[in-house]
Amino acid sequence: HKLADVRLTTREACYNTVRNITASPLAGLLANEVFDVQPYVRKVALAFLHNPLTDAMPRKFKIAFFGGGERDDMALAIHDLGLTAVIRDGQRGFRTVLGGGLGPLPNEAVLLDEFLPEDKLIPRTEAILRLFNQHGNRGNKNKARLKFVLRERGIDWVKETIEANYADILANGGTPEPAFVPENFGGFRLQPFPLGEGGQLPILGSTPADPAFDRWLETNVQEQKHAGYAIVTIRCPQGNMVSSQMRAVANIARDAGDSYVRVGIDQNLMIAWIPVHNLRRVHAALQAAGLADAGAYEITDTVSCPGGYSCNLALTKSMNLAAAISQAVSDYRDPQVRKMSVKISGCPNSCGQHWIADLGFYGNSRKINGKEVPYYLMLLGGGHDREGMLKFGLAIQSLPARLATVAVRRVIDHFMQDRQPGESFREYVLRHKVAFFKEMTADLAKPAEFTEEMYMDWGDDVAFSLQLGRGECAS
Numbered sequence: 001h002k003l004a005d006v007r008l009t010t011r012e013a014c015y016n017t018v019r020n021i022t023a024s025p026l027a028g029l030l031a032n033e034v035f036d037v038q039p040y041v042r043k044v045a046l047a048f049l050h051n052p053l054t055d056a057m058p059r060k061f062k063i064a065f066f067g068g069g070e071r072d073d074m075a076l077a078i079h080d081l082g083l084t085a086v087i088r089d090g091q092r093g094f095r096t097v098l099g100g101g102l103g104p105l106p107n108e109a110v111l112l113d114e115f116l117p118e119d120k121l122i123p124r125t126e127a128i129l130r131l132f133n134q135h136g137n138r139g140n141k142n143k144a145r146l147k148f149v150l151r152e153r154g155i156d157w158v159k160e161t162i163e164a165n166y167a168d169i170l171a172n173g174g175t176p177e178p179a180f181v182p183e184n185f186g187g188f189r190l191q192p193f194p195l196g197e198g199g200q201l202p203i204l205g206s207t208p209a210d211p212a213f214d215r216w217l218e219t220n221v222q223e224q225k226h227a228g229y230a231i232v233t234i235r236c237p238q239g240n241m242v243s244s245q246m247r248a249v250a251n252i253a254r255d256a257g258d259s260y261v262r263v264g265i266d267q268n269l270m271i272a273w274i275p276v277h278n279l280r281r282v283h284a285a286l287q288a289a290g291l292a293d294a295g296a297y298e299i300t301d302t303v304s305c306p307g308g309y310s311c312n313l314a315l316t317k318s319m320n321l322a323a324a325i326s327q328a329v330s331d332y333r334d335p336q337v338r339k340m341s342v343k344i345s346g347c348p349n350s351c352g353q354h355w356i357a358d359l360g361f362y363g364n365s366r367k368i369n370g371k372e373v374p375y376y377l378m379l380l381g382g383g384h385d386r387e388g389m390l391k392f393g394l395a396i397q398s399l400p401a402r403l404a405t406v407a408v409r410r411v412i413d414h415f416m417q418d419r420q421p422g423e424s425f426r427e428y429v430l431r432h433k434v435a436f437f438k439e440m441t442a443d444l445a446k447p448a449e450f451t452e453e454m455y456m457d458w459g460d461d462v463a464f465s466l467q468l469g470r471g472e473c474a475s
Helices: 038-047 118-135 146-153 155-172 211-220 243-256 276-288 318-328 401-418 425-440
Strands: 063-066 081-088 091-098 110-117 221-223 229-234 269-275 342-345 359-368 371-380 394-400
Touching (some): 038 063, 110 118, 110 155, 146 155, 211 276, 318 359, 401 425
Antiparallel strands (some): 371 394
16 A cells, blocks of 8 residues: 555556646747646646546546747647647646547647646646547547537537536535645655756866757757756657666756756657756767767658567558668758658658658558559658648658658658749648649659669568558547
8 A cells, every 4th residue: 555655556656537638848948838748737637636527537548748938849739739828918827639649540739728827727628538438439439539419519509508517616516626745646746856967967177169060059959047057858769769768868957957857749768957167068078979960850851660570560660761761861951941840651640740741641551563662652841831730741641661761752842943932831822732743753652663772661682461460549
């Protein structure tokens, strides 16, 4: 019972519950955020952990917070409930969206509240959870997410039901708001770790001009709102690291930062509270660990799921295509192209978030001349629109895996030649429409001949074959 007393149990360990509630890894650090959402995240997490309402729901339920600012680094529109920090007339609150999700049948979240006062956060969240708990599909696991309730019942019915639940909670009571968050809950500390001074960082003499450091400083370092400190982003290609690199990052965080390593949805790591005067030494330490690649959040910083290397559901080896595309686009210098994103999944289930990328791909296969050929369906134009809403890309067509890099360069080259002043890549895609890009890549989708290499996945020297199993990601 001693473990249970501090909530270290298998109860609600994954399964059909409110999953770990997430927030921007840079919450509390950036000058342009509206306010720090971390205290609210902890309270919501504590309120609905080991709560009878949420420990046996129809399916998992995902909640995410974003503190506002220039870049929605939480992709709120793919969550069951997404909350963005807002201040109205001096009062803190949240803009809420709900019903988002990826998978083979994705759904863009819809707006629920333009402004939800902070003191109504717990009851409003409970009202949504009550709806899902009662009306989620318990008979078909593949249709048991909130997005399917939204699709089948419609937004008007969903809103009416939430309002009825909300009114009942306000009138008759519901889940109480936690009075305080206990020490160590979710890593919370009343007294933060002491900041490191960099005593173990490499000692550098007078350094000549260093283009590699200058490029890294431009792309991988952000100013903190706390004067004299910076945030360093560490690129982890396709999310892969070896144990020695993990230890090196932990040592740098402890010795030169605040002892925390922050994890982003783009598979990179961040260390904050780095004194600006130590940045060159931190770069040297990362170089020694093989982790000093520049280009964070740029087109070469591709995202992919593990693919066929470790996933039972994967059709293709998505990590290898991600590396190939990163190499294929590395020579572009156009600033707008450099800001584009590439996301890849090894199957339609969207673990690589292909729907929300400028250039997205997901693995499939076709039988050509009696042999299996790895293909990827290409999507274009995912990302945020002018109003800041996250939108899905347009599905173009499937291409042989080995020709995906050719298609990427072809699309980018045309965009650079044809874009209108001030036009985003998404707006360019919407202007030309799907049929145009199908025609642009028609010769790649059905090449005149298939070389031996095209029957192999990226990184393989043997013929491609389908080997599927069971998995959890499909909904």
